[in-house]
Each structure stands twice: as C-alpha cells, then as structure tokens.
Amino acid sequence: MIRLVKIATLCLVVFTSCEKVIDIPVNDADSKVVVEGVLKNYPGESYVKLSKSGTVYDDGGFERLSNASVIITEDNGSEFQFVEDPEEKGKYILPSFAALEHSSYSLKVTIEGQELTAISTSRSLPSIDSITYTFESFAGNEFYLPYYHSVDNGQEANQYRLRIWVNGEETEIYYLGDDQFINGQYYAAQFFGTSAQLSDTVFIEMLEMDEYVYDYFYGLSNEADNSSFAPAPGNPVSNIQGDALGYFGVFMTDTASIIIQ
Numbered sequence: 001m002i003r004l005v006k007i008a009t010l011c012l013v014v015f016t017s018c019e020k021v022i023d024i025p026v027n028d029a030d031s032k033v034v035v036e037g038v039l040k041n042y043p044g045e046s047y048v049k050l051s052k053s054g055t056v057y058d059d060g061g062f063e064r065l066s067n068a069s070v071i072i073t074e075d076n077g078s079e080f081q082f083v084e085d086p087e088e089k090g091k092y093i094l095p096s097f098a099a100l101e102h103s104s105y106s107l108k109v110t111i112e113g114q115e116l117t118a119i120s121t122s123r124s125l126p127s128i129d130s131i132t133y134t135f136e137s138f139a140g141n142e143f144y145l146p147y148y149h150s151v152d153n154g155q156e157a158n159q160y161r162l163r164i165w166v167n168g169e170e171t172e173i174y175y176l177g178d179d180q181f182i183n184g185q186y187y188a189a190q191f192f193g194t195s196a197q198l199s200d201t202v203f204i205e206m207l208e209m210d211e212y213v214y215d216y217f218y219g220l221s222n223e224a225d226n227s228s229f230a231p232a233p234g235n236p237v238s239n240i241q242g243d244a245l246g247y248f249g250v251f252m253t254d255t256a257s258i259i260i261q
Contacts, residue, residue, distance in 0.1 A: 031052050031053050032052070032053050032243060032244055032245050033050060033051070033052055033053075033065065033109075033111060033112070033114065033116065033242075033243070033244040033245070033246075034050070034051045034052065034053050034062065034244065034245045034246045035048065035049070035050060035107075035109065035116060035118070035240050035244055035245070035246035035247065035248060036048070036049040036050075036051075036246050036247070037049075037107050037118065037120075037246070037247065037248030037249065038249060038251065039072065039097070039099040039105055039120070039122075039249070039250045039251065040098070040099060040250075040251050040252075040253050041098055041099050041100070041101070041122075041125065041251075041252050041253060042098055042253070043095060043096055043097065043098045044095045045253075046082075046093070046094065046097045046098070046099065047082070047085075047091055047092060047093050048070050048082055048091075048092045048107065048109070048248075049064075049090055049091050049092070050064070050065040050068050050070075050090050050092070050109065050111060051063060051064050051065055051090055052065060053245060064088075064089040064090025064091075065090050065111055065112070066084055066089055066090060067084075067111075068084070068092065068109055068110060068111040069081075069108075069109065069110040069111075070082040070083075070092040070107070070108075070109050071107075071108045071109075072094075072097070072105055072106070072107060073105065073106045073108070074100075074103060074104075074105055075103055075104040075105070076103075080094050080097055081094070082094045082097075099122055099250050099251075099252070100122065101122055101123070101124055101125055101252060102121075102122060102123070102124065103121070103122050103250070104119060104120070104121045104122075105119070105120055105121075105122070105250050106118070106119045107119075107120075107248045114242060114243060114244070115242060116240055116241065116242035116243075116244045117240075117241045117242065118239050118240045118241060118247075118248035119239070119248075120209075120210055120212065120213060120239065120248050120249050120250040121210045121250060122210075122250040122251075122252055123153075123156060123158060123208045123209070123210065123252055124153045124155075124156060124158075124208065124252060125208075125252045125253075125254065126150065126153075126158075126160065126206045126207075126208045126252060126253070126254050127150060127151065127206075127254050128148055128149070128150055128204060128206050128254045128255070128256040129148075129149040129150055129151065129186075130148075130149045130256070131146060131147065131148055131149070131202060131204060131256050131257070131258040132146075132147045132149065132188070132258075133145060133146050133147060133196065133202070133258070133260060134147070136195075141195075143195035143196065143197060144195065144196045144197065144198075144200075144260050145190055145191065145192075145194075145195060145196075146164065146190070146191045146194060146196060146202050146204070146258075147188050147189060147190050147191070148162065148188070148189055148191075148204055148206070148256070149186070149187070149188045150186075150187060150189075150206065151184075151185070151186045151187075152179045152182045152183055152184055152185055152187065153184070154183050154184020154185075155184075157178070157179065157183075157211070158178060158179040158208055159176075159177075159178045159179075159208065159209055159210070159211055159213075159214035160176070160177050160178070160179075160206060160207065160208055160209075161174070161175065161176050161206075161207045161209065161214075161217055162175035162176075162177075162189075162191070162204060162205070162206055162207075163175070163204070163205045163207070164191050164194050164202065164203070164204050164205075165202070165203040165204075166194065166195075166196050166200050166201070166202055166203075167200055167201055168201075168203075171191070171193070171194045173191075173193050173194065174217065174220070174221035175191065176214065176217055176218055176221060177189075178214070196260050197260065198260055198261070199259065199260060199261075200259070200260045201257060201258075201259050201260075202257060202258050202259075202260065203255065203256075203257040204255065204256050204257070205253055205254075205255050206253060206254045206255070207251040207252070207253050208251065208252045208253070209249050209250070209251050209252075210249070210250070212239045213239065213247055213248075213249035213250075213251075215237055216236050216237055216238060216239065216247040216249075217236075217247075219236035219237050220236045222236075223236060
C-alpha cells in the first residue's frame, strides 16, 4: 500500500500490485464462466467479454464463449442488445451505447443454459484537472514522476481507479483509492512505480465506480500481489449472480495526456 501525496496534507490511499487483467485466480474446482462487463460514458468503449476458466493447475488459458445473449437494461426500462464482435470471439459490443451519470444498469447473460445477472450504478463524471511531473533521481536512475490533479465531488462517496500509459504501454500496477480523506477537496497525487523520460507521452484514464466494483478490483489487486504480506489466494468477490466469476461495472471516466518536456 502506498499513499499519493495530497495537497493541504490530506492524501488519497492507493493500492498497487502487478496487474493480471483477466487471469483471475481460481480455486481448483470445475471451470466457470468468467464475465468482464464494462460500461463507460463514451460511445464505442462498452463491452462484455465472456470466457471460461480452468483450474489453478490448468495452463491452457481461457476459452472465449460465443452464442450468448447479452442484454443491458437501464433503470428507465430501456434495453440494449449487445452482439458478438465479428473481430473478437467472446466480446459483445454495441458501439452506439454510452452510460449516463447517476443511473443503474442491469446485465443479463444467457450462455450454455445458464442465466447470469448483475447490477451496477454510475456515479458523477470525474475530472482530471491537469497532469504535471517532477524530476527525480534515485539509486543512480533519473526519471520523471507523473502526478494528476483533480477535485473530488463532495456530494457523494467516490471510489476511483487510475490507469496510466507511457508511450502507449500501460503500467502493470493497480492504482485504487477512495475519497475518505479528500472528500470535496482539490488534490494532487503521484503515480509511484511509474516513470517517464523526456519526450515520452503520458496518458491517464480516471475511472469512478460503485463500491461493489471497487471491492472486486481491491480483491483482484490482492490476488496479483506476490509479496509475503499478501493474503492467501482466493476468488475476488464478484457482483455476478449465478455460477460465474468476474464483474460488471459502470464507469464514469475522464482522460488526459501530456508530453514530458
């Protein structure tokens, strides 16, 4: 666990570990359907991926699942049918779809005789005010350490995930945090563990989610932590109802980029 520096002495707590995006640790049991359901506020960025897990001793990877029915329902009753991407087996999309703020969405997946359901609620749109960086020197290495600046929405409890890319390559670290110590305030936070050099392009995505999806990512970050202080392996807590693993989340997002000069 690390702390991102917070202006006015407060701080945003963030957890980091090596990221394993969809390789969810699974107890040695029968294979299960794995759901990766992502709704975002920009058209073309929402999808539902369906695969089937193996056991912890199976190195064969994940089988992508076709021929599923995937329906998203908004809290106003509107239904959206996601269809399989012809270019990627097991990925279901609706390019025109964009999630709204302060809305509840339900997922219903019918696959191989199973019905899987989940509910997730969106928060307010987050905002990245700016990106800055500082020059650092440590153990003979010189680099630039990126920061992001933002204002937390004090009208609601917020949970965040930050993703960062340097020259198009995403850092394999989980940056997670809530607003327990920064509620309603302006803050600046460092991406410890990520470095850049002159002329590098840094791209940041800020994702706000409900507490159930946050708990899933927090559990997943612990599973990916190989340190001696990590908890014993187990399956991350899922918000999917049915005999399945994974998660379904609605993410309000903002992005920003900068070139190190």
